[in-house]
Amino acid sequence: MTATSLSSDPLVAAYDELLPVLTVDGLPGFEELRAAAIRRYRESGIPTTRDEEFKYTPLHALTETKYRFGYGANLTREDVSGLLLGDVDAITVVFVNGQFAPDLSSTDSLPNGAYIGSFSEATEFEDDIKAHLGSIAHFDGRLGSTNDLRFVDLNTAYLGDGTLVFLEKNVAVERTIHIVHVVSASEVAALSFPRILIVLGENAEAKVIESYVTFAGNGVTIPVTEVRLAASARLEHNRLQNESLASTHIANIFVDQATTSVYTSNNINFGASVSRCDINAYVGGEHCETWLNSANVAAGSQIIDNHTRIDHAQPNCQSFEVYKSILKDNGVGVFNGKIFVYEDAQKTDAKQTNQAILLSPTATMNTKPQLEIFADDVKCTHGATIGQLREDALFYLRARGIPLAEAQGLLVYAFAAEVLEKITIDEVRGKLEAALFEKLAS
Amino acid sequence: MLTITDLSARVEEKEILKGINLTINPGEVHAIMGPNGSGKSTLASVLAGRSDYEVTGGSVELFEQDLLELEPDERAAEGLFLAFQYPVEIPGVTNTYFLRSAINAIRKYHGQEDMPPKEFMALVKEKAALMELDPAMLSRSVNEGFSGGEKKRNEIFQMAMLDPKFCVLDETDSGLDIDALKIVANGVNALRGGDRGILVITHYQRLLDYIVPDFVHVLMDGRIVKSGGKELALELEEKGYDFIKEEVAARA
Numbered sequence: 001m002t003a004t005s006l007s008s009d010p011l012v013a014a015y016d017e018l019l020p021v022l023t024v025d026g027l028p029g030f031e032e033l034r035a036a037a038i039r040r041y042r043e044s045g046i047p048t049t050r051d052e053e054f055k056y057t058p059l060h061a062l063t064e065t066k067y068r069f070g071y072g073a074n075l076t077r078e079d080v081s082g083l084l085l086g087d088v089d090a091i092t093v094v095f096v097n098g099q100f101a102p103d104l105s106s107t108d109s110l111p112n113g114a115y116i117g118s119f120s121e122a123t124e125f126e127d128d129i130k131a132h133l134g135s136i137a138h139f140d141g142r143l144g145s146t147n148d149l150r151f152v153d154l155n156t157a158y159l160g161d162g163t164l165v166f167l168e169k170n171v172a173v174e175r176t177i178h179i180v181h182v183v184s185a186s187e188v189a190a191l192s193f194p195r196i197l198i199v200l201g202e203n204a205e206a207k208v209i210e211s212y213v214t215f216a217g218n219g220v221t222i223p224v225t226e227v228r229l230a231a232s233a234r235l236e237h238n239r240l241q242n243e244s245l246a247s248t249h250i251a252n253i254f255v256d257q258a259t260t261s262v263y264t265s266n267n268i269n270f271g272a273s274v275s276r277c278d279i280n281a282y283v284g285g286e287h288c289e290t291w292l293n294s295a296n297v298a299a300g301s302q303i304i305d306n307h308t309r310i311d312h313a314q315p316n317c318q319s320f321e322v323y324k325s326i327l328k329d330n331g332v333g334v335f336n337g338k339i340f341v342y343e344d345a346q347k348t349d350a351k352q353t354n355q356a357i358l359l360s361p362t363a364t365m366n367t368k369p370q371l372e373i374f375a376d377d378v379k380c381t382h383g384a385t386i387g388q389l390r391e392d393a394l395f396y397l398r399a400r401g402i403p404l405a406e407a408q409g410l411l412v413y414a415f416a417a418e419v420l421e422k423i424t425i426d427e428v429r430g431k432l433e434a435a436l437f438e439k440l441a442s
Numbered sequence: 443m444l445t446i447t448d449l450s451a452r453v454e455e456k457e458i459l460k461g462i463n464l465t466i467n468p469g470e471v472h473a474i475m476g477p478n479g480s481g482k483s484t485l486a487s488v489l490a491g492r493s494d495y496e497v498t499g500g501s502v503e504l505f506e507q508d509l510l511e512l513e514p515d516e517r518a519a520e521g522l523f524l525a526f527q528y529p530v531e532i533p534g535v536t537n538t539y540f541l542r543s544a545i546n547a548i549r550k551y552h553g554q555e556d557m558p559p560k561e562f563m564a565l566v567k568e569k570a571a572l573m574e575l576d577p578a579m580l581s582r583s584v585n586e587g588f589s590g591g592e593k594k595r596n597e598i599f600q601m602a603m604l605d606p607k608f609c610v611l612d613e614t615d616s617g618l619d620i621d622a623l624k625i626v627a628n629g630v631n632a633l634r635g636g637d638r639g640i641l642v643i644t645h646y647q648r649l650l651d652y653i654v655p656d657f658v659h660v661l662m663d664g665r666i667v668k669s670g671g672k673e674l675a676l677e678l679e680e681k682g683y684d685f686i687k688e689e690v691a692a693r694a
Contacts, residue, residue, distance in 0.1 A: 392530050395530075396532065397543075398491075398514040398515040399517075399526075400515075400540070401545075401551070401604070402543055414532060414533060421534070
């Protein structure tokens with residue numbers, strides 16, 4: 001890329017002017033991390049469809065539309081509770097346009113040994129944040145071709161405030177932890193770089209929802225979430241992306257698992273014009289479980305792109321991955337699932353499934369499983385199906401009196417609802433089921 | 443109530459039903475028996491309207507309506523119920539949701555309002571008890587992970603819930619142990635009586651010990667070759683299908 005086009009990259013055009021503001025907003029001591037990240041980002045810039053990892057996902061919106069930081073937006077609790085999942089009973093951390101909103105958050109009455117809140121208020125945990133932040137979101141020393149890090153670098157370059165979930169050894173938080181990112185913009189879209197760090201100590205346990213929703217206007221949201229699970233820690237990591245339909249959302253999640261930890265991701269994407277989510281799980285201990293579940297609905301001209309990467313670096317671990325997409329109208333789905341089984345990772349049991357239902361002749365699904373196995377005693381399977389609804393199930397429903405259109409609707413719903421069933425927080429699952437129903441009916 | 447006249451049907455290029463004639467009056471229970479490949483399940487599928495089967499001749503009337511003109515869901519709404527030989531698993535749809543959708547779809551067809559939730563739940567409770575179904579099964583996905591016996595009980599439970607006018611039981615006894623068979627038969631017998639017609643399709647006589655038919659028909663090579671009372675089933679059990687084959691050969 002030439003120097004001229006670099007300077008015109010609107011994502012970093014005003015970076016040098018903004019830098020002093022960023023340092024005020026978050027914790028001190030991240031200067032080097034930011035500087036290295038912006039340097040790496042500037043070497044490559046915005047990916048194009050010529051980049052393998054963005055082949056089906058054009059990012060024109062980042063160069064052709066207007067957006068800016070939207071600090072200072074004022075929302076009330078009522079505004080937030082009216083949004084999807086906005087009223088879930090939970091320990092809640094709210095960010096509006098990337099800015100922490102203490103008045104909208106509810107983080108009191110935490111158990112001992114737990115911190116859930118913003119970086120800016122986590123002064124006691126400064127060292128912990130420094131120890132982990134940025135140390136999970138990388139591919140150093142990993143096998144094979146990697147997923148793209150440009151938006152991770154960009155997010156780190158803009159590192160300011162963020163959310164920390166920190167549980168000490170043996171701490172189990174029973175209440176749901178909800179991290180909400182709301183976009184509230186006018187005619188110009190709001191740019192934000194949400195950052196989340198989740199660190200669970202040995203044998204700690206939590207259920208988190210990370211949600212991205214829109215109050216008004218559109219967003220350009222580029223989040224990075226880092227998750228570190230110590231031995232025997234268990235995390236249910238639910239994620240909802242339901243931003244307005246002209247938004248751009250590019251998320252990266254990195255997970256680092258120690259021995260016997262269990263990580264479950266339930267990744268739900270209904271919103272945005274371009275929705276991209278990469279999940280990279282590094283399984284660095286034995287006897288771990290990694291569950292990646294995902295339900296996606298693309299309607300209109302939405303593009304919903306999911307990339308996953310699981311690194312099985314140690315023996316005796318299991319991973320189960322089920323990614324489902326429903327594509328209507330001109331909707332486009334993309335799935336790229338990488339699984340690496342390292343030479344030492346004998347007895348790995350990895351199962352990957354990608355299924356899509358196309359509801360119109362102009363909907364598209366691009367799917368690419370990518371398994372690279374360097375151990376010899378492993379069980380790795382993958383399957384991708386792209387199709388219409390099951391005839392036998394349709395007939396069964398009709399034979400009970402349910403008319404064709406309704407039967408089709410029910411089966412499409414059920415296809416995705418099967419993923420929602422993995423969410424163990426009843427209130428959240430119920431609301432997402434209703435949202436799915438509505439999204440399919442529209 | 444059900445009149446089948448000279449019905450023939452094929453799957454792809456293969457002629458399976460070759461002229462079936464059968465009349466079932468209100469309140470009667472008929473059994474159709476026959477060896478494998480005789481066309482028993484094809485008949486059930488054609489009645490319910492499965493699209494893999496092409497009707498090549500004849501007619502079927504249910505309550506003086508041309509059944510073959512109706513869509514599968516319209517047939518169900520008109521009161522036809524097929525208990526499937528292989529009930530289908532539908533992950534993601536709970537039994538309760540499925541049944542409520544079915545009941546309300548049929549009510550809508552008849553221009554009625556949805557069933558009030560309270561009434562629905564009371565009905566579910568009553569019929570689940572009849573079929574000795576664990577209430578926990580109702581909130582599970584339709585047939586998903588059910589044992590063979592549970593699936594068949596679930597079929598008859600649905601039948602009890604939908605209160606059809608005419609029932610076709612397609613090999614409902616297959617894959618059942620004796621306890622499950624009794625529960626299923628009890629459920630069916632509880633639905634006997636009044637004007638409801640029942641057509642039991644089975645390979646073995648065993649089921650007919652519990653659901654005693656008024657009439658028995660033997661289906662062979664796509665035709666009903668012999669009809670009689672319930673004693674015909676016992677005769678078949680004793681002598682096998684060969685004696686009928688010989689009779690048919692002698693007639694020809």
